[in-house]
Amino acid sequence: MTRGSLTRTKYALCAAYTLLAPAAGAQARAGREASESQGATVRGRATSGSPTEQTIAPQELRAVPRGGAPDLLALAPGFFLSSHAGEGKAHQFFLRGFDAQHGQDVEFSVGGAPVNDVSNAHGQGYADLNYVIPEVVDRLTVIEGPYDPHQGDFAVAASARMDLAVRDRGVLVRGQYGTYDAMRAVAVWAPRGASNETFVAGELGRSNGWGPSRASQRAAAMAQYQRELGAFTVRALLQSYAGSWQSAGVVREPDFLQGIQGFFEARDPQQGGFSARHGAVIEARFRHGSTTGSIRAWLTRREFRARENYTGFALDPRGDRYEQTYSATSFGLDAEARQPLLSWLNLRGGAFARHDVTTQSMQRERFVDAVAYQRMIDADVNATDIALWAELEARPLSWLELRAGLRGDGLAFQIDDRIARSGGAMEPRGRRDAQGIHLGPKASARLRFARDWTLDLAYGKGFRSPQATTLGQGENAPFATVHSGEAALRFNGARGSASVSGYLTHVDRDLVFDPVLGQNLTIAGAEATTRVGASANARLAPVRGLVLLASATYARASFDATGRAVPYVPSLVARLDAAFDREIGRVRGVPVALSAGVGASLIGYRELPFSERSEPVLLVDAGASVRVSVVEVGVKLRNVFDARWRDGQFNYSSDWDAAPGGSRVPVRHFTAGRPFTADFTVGVQL
Template identity: 35%
Template structure:
C-alpha cells in the first residue's frame, strides 16, 4: 500500500499576490517491486518532484532512498502523476514538491475489510519575512540521487526529433553514428574504413562527412572548419554508444539555436548512463573483430556522472581493412547549491585504420584485380594498399547550469578540442599527374592532413518572463568559437608513398560569433507561435603556404595572406495548430548558413557563406494510455529547401567541390510504438528529389532541373526490440530480440546512371541470468553483396604506362558481408537490474 503526503516548497512568493499550490489530478500508486522480501515494516522513499508550469512532472530526484528497487518503483509512478499547476495569481509557476512515498506491509486477512489508511495532504505555504518575499529554504543533502526522465521541449518543426534510445539500443549498431538511423530520411555510407567518418545523407542532401549537418556532443561542436577531407568534417566514431542517452535531430534550419553547417539539420548527442555500477562487455566475431567496453556509474550519483572506456580491433572483412582504436569518456556532475550544478566532461580518442578504396566494376566482372579469381575475392579486392589513415581527438568541456527564480534558467559552457588526422585515398589510379617530360605517371594517391585546435563559449539564458498573466518563454543565446588549423593535401608516389606535389597548404584562423533570440507565445488556446532570429559573423584569416616561387614579374615569396568577412541574419518561425488534443498541424520556415571553405576564399571577400532557405508543413499525432504503459507517436511532413551554393563530391580532388545553387523537394513519415517496457518499434519512410535549378526558372518549380548525383530518393528504416522474462530451472532469465532493416532506393549517378537498390537486415538476441548476459548479433543477415558507395567517372588503375580511357565507368566500395559477433556482459554492483 502507498501513502503520499505533499509538502510544498515554492521558490519565491510575494505577499501581495496569493500563491495557489498545485493540486493532484492523477496520482496512481506505485507497484510493489518484484523480487523483494516481504515487508515487515513500512518502507519510505522521499521524492522531490519538479512540476513545470503545465503541472507535469519534468524531473524526479530521490532525496531519501529506500534502496534502488523501491526508488525506481516510486519514480516510475511519479512520472505518471499529473497536477493542476501552481499559480501566483493567474500566472502558472514551475515549483518543486517533496513527496514521501510509503510502501506498507500487506494487510492481514482479518483486517481486509478495514478501510485503507491515508494521510492528509499537508500544503505548507512559504513564510513571509515582512520584506515582500520569502527566503528560499535549503533542501537537505541527498543520500542518493536518481534522475527521472525530463520532458522534452516542444518541437520547432515536425522534423524536430528528441529521440530517447531506450530499448532500441538492442538493435545491432557498430558505432554511435548508427544511432542517427533512428531519424527518418537518414542514410550512412563509408568508403574510408572503420575509423573514418561516415558520409551522411539527410533530407535529400549528400552531407558528406558533415558539411551540411551541424554535429554536437553535449553542446560541443564537432564540425571542423576547412578540413582537408572536406569543410565541416565531423567524426562521431569516437563516441561510446553505451553512453548515448538520447539525441536531438532537427531536420532543417528552424531552431534559432542552430548555427554553422545546419543546412540539412542539426544533431546533438546527449550523454548519460542510467544504469549504476560497473558494466563490462567483451565481444568477438567475424574477421577477428574484438570489442571491449567498460562503463561505470557511481551508485550515489546521477546519470550525468560516468566513466567509459572502449577498445576495438579487427582484421576487417577483406584485404587492407584492418583497424584499431581506443577511446575514453568521463563526466561528473557537481551540485554547487540547491539549483546549480556544474558538469565537467572530457574525452580522449586515437585510431588507426586501413582502407581498400574503390574498384572499377568492369575489373571485378573480368577478374582483373590482384586477388583470387573467385567472385567474392574480386568483390572485396583493392588496387592500392597504401590507403588508410589515423586520427586523434582530445576534448574538454565545463558547463554551469543554474535554475533562477520565476522559472528562469542560465547555462554557460566553455569547451576546447584538439584534433589531428591524416588520410590517404586513391580514387582515379594514374590519371591526375602531369609528370616531368619522359617520366611515367607517379600516381593519384592523395594524402590529406589536418591539425587544429578549437576553443569556444556557448550560453543561453531564459529569464522566465510573463505578460498579460501568461508565461512568455524567451531564450537568449550566444556562441563564440575560434579555430586555428593547418590543413594540407598532397599527391603521393605510387612507389614508396613519398609526396611529390602539394595541392593546397593553408594555415587557417577562423572566428565565428553568433547570437540568437527565440520566443514562444499562445495568442489563442489552439495556436502556438514560435519564432526568433539568429545573427552570425564569420572572420577568416588564411595563410596560403603553397604559392609559386615566381610569377611574370619575377621571384616572390611562396606565401600569401587572405582575409574575408561575412555577416548573416537568419529569421526562423513556426506555427502550431492543435486540431484536436492529440493531433497537431505544424508549419515551419527558416533561413540558415554554411560558412565557406578557406581554400576557396579570395582576399577581402565579403559574405563568405552559402544561404539556405527552407520550409516544412506536416502533422503530428500522439497517444498514451491512462497507465502510461503504452504510447504511439506518428509524424509526417513535406518540405522544400534551396541552397545558394552547394557542394558535390569530386573524384579528382577526393573532396567536395562547389556546383552552384541547388534545391530539394521531399516528404517523410515516421511512427514509434512502445508497450509496457517490452516492445519498442519505430518505422520511417522518406522521399527526396535533389536538383540543380533551371537558369531563369521560377523558384517555385522545385521539381525541374538536373538531378544531383549520389543522393538516394527513397529511404526506409525499421527498428524493433522485444524484451521479456522467462523461467529456466526455476530461475528468472531476461531475454531480448531485436531487428534492424534498411531499404535504400536507387541512387542517381553521373551520366544518367543509377545504382542498385539495397536491402539489409540485422538481428540480435541476448539472455541474462543474474549478473551475466550472453548475446549474439548478425549484421547483413542475408549476406547480400552490396555497394556501400557508388560512383561513375573516368579512371586508370591499369598502371602508370597504360593509356587512360576517357570512358566513364562505375566504381564502388564494397559493403560488409554477413558479420556474426558474440558478446559476454557482466553487471557488477547493480542491485536493481534483475531480469
C-alpha cells in the same frame, strides 16, 4: 532488388504508415499520461521546442545491432550512413535529399561540444563521431531543417545532438569477438548514488576487417561528472580518442565484371588514415526564479590524416594517391536562457562563440614508395564564429503556439596559404583575411487540434561557412545559404507517435563530391539546388518491452539551373527497428531477461552522373541476448542475408594500369559494402 520490387516496397511503406498512424492514435493518451507519471526528466540541454525536433532514446533499441555510436543516427528518420573508406573514418551522411558528405550539411554536437571540423582539407564540416562510446549515449536529438535559432554553422539539412548519461547504474564490463577477428572491450562505471550523467567509460577495439586493407583499431575514453551546487547544476566532460584504419578504396566496375578486381579487393593497399580527438566540456545549468539557462565552455584538439586514391594513375603516371592532414585546436562558449515575459510569452536567447586554430595540407604521393611529389594545400586557417540569437515563444491561444527568432553569425577567417590552387598550376598566394555576416530568421507555428494531433508549419534560413582556403583577400565570406520550409502533421500519444511531413529546401551554393580531387566543390553555373521531400515516421510500444520504430523519407534534389538531379543522393531511405527487452521469468529465483532486435534499412536508388542510377539496397541486422542475473550473453548479426551491396557509388574517369592506352571515359566505381558478420558478446552488469 529489381526496380519493380522497389516500387512495390514503396507502396507497402505507404500502406504500412497509413495503417500505423491510426493504430498508434488508438493507444495514445493513456500511455502518455503514464509516461509523465513516471517522472521522466529531461537531461542535458532542454529541448528547443522546435517543431521538427525529435528525441530518441537509443538504449531502448540497443538490442538492434549497430556498428558504433554514429549508427545511432539511423534511428532518426531519413538518415543513411555510408562507411565507404574504412572503419574509423567519419561516415558519409545522407539526409533529406542531401549528400552531407562527412558532415558539411549536418551540425553535430556531443555532450555539448561541437563536432564538425572547420575547413578540414578533406571536407568542410568533417564530423568524426567514432570517438563516442555508444553505451553512454542516453539521448539523440535531431532537428531536421534549419528551424531553430540555436542551430548554427553546418545546420543545412539538420542538427544532431547526443547527450551522454548512463541509466543502468553500476559497473558494466562487456567483451565482443566476431568474424574477421573483430574484438571489442568496453567498461562503464556509473557510480550508484550519483546522477545518471556521472560515469567513466572506456573502449578498446580492433578488427582485421572484412577484406584486404580493412584493418582498424580504436581506443576511447569518456568521463563525465555532474552534481548540484545550489542553484546550479554543474557538469564536466573529458574525452580522449584515437583511431586508425586501412581502406580498400574503390573497385572499378568494368574491372570487377571482367574478373580483374575482386569485389572486396584493394587496388591501392596504402590507403587509410588516422584520427584523434581530445576534449573537455564544462557546463553550468541554472534556474533563477522563472529563468532557466545554461553556460558551457569547451576545448577540443583534433588530429586527422587520410590517404586515398580514387583515380589510380589517371592524373599522373607516378600515382594519384593523395594525403590530407588536418590538425586543430578549437575552443568556444555557448550560453542560452529562457525567461517568461508574460503568461503566454517566453523569450529565449543565447550567444555562441567559437575559435579554431587549424593547419591543413594536401599532397599527391607516388604510388610505389609514398614519396610526395606535388603539394596542393599547405595552409593555416584561423576561424572565428560569433553568434547571437533570440526567439519569442508565444501561446496566444490554447491551440496555437508561435515562434519567431533571429540568429546572426559573424565569421572571420585568417588564412596563411602557402600554396594555393590557381587553375591548372600552383601559385603562392600568401596571407589573406575575410569576414562575413549571416542573418537567419526562423519562424514556426504549431496548431493543436483533437487531443494528440498537431499541425506544424516552419520556415528557417540557415548557412554553411565557406571552406576558408577558397577565400580571397577581403572577400565577403560567401556563405552557403539555405532556405527551408516544412509542414508536418503529427500524432503524439503514450504508446506511440507518428508524423508525416513535406518540406522544400533551397541551397544557393551547394557542394558536390569530386572523386578526382577528393574534395567537395561547387559546380560552376549550377551552384543552387532545391530539394523537395516527404517523410513519415512512427514509433509504437504495443506491449511492454517491445518498441517499434519505422520511418521513410523520400526526396528529390535538383540543380536550379538545369533541373537535373543532384548526384549520389538516395531517393528513398526507409528504416525499421524492432526491439524486445523484458524479463521473461525466473530460474531458481534468478531473473532471466530476453533481449532481441531486428533492424532493416532500405536505401533507394541513387542518381549517378550520366543519367544512371545505383541499385536499391535492403540490409537486415538482427541480434539477441539472454541476461541471467548479472551476466549477459548475446550475438549480433550484421547484413544477415549477406547482401553483396555497393556502399559508395561514383561515375568518373580512372586508370589503374599505369600504362598508356587505357580508357579514360568515366565508368562506374564502387566501394564494397559490409558483408555478413557475426559478433558474440559476453557482459557483466554489477
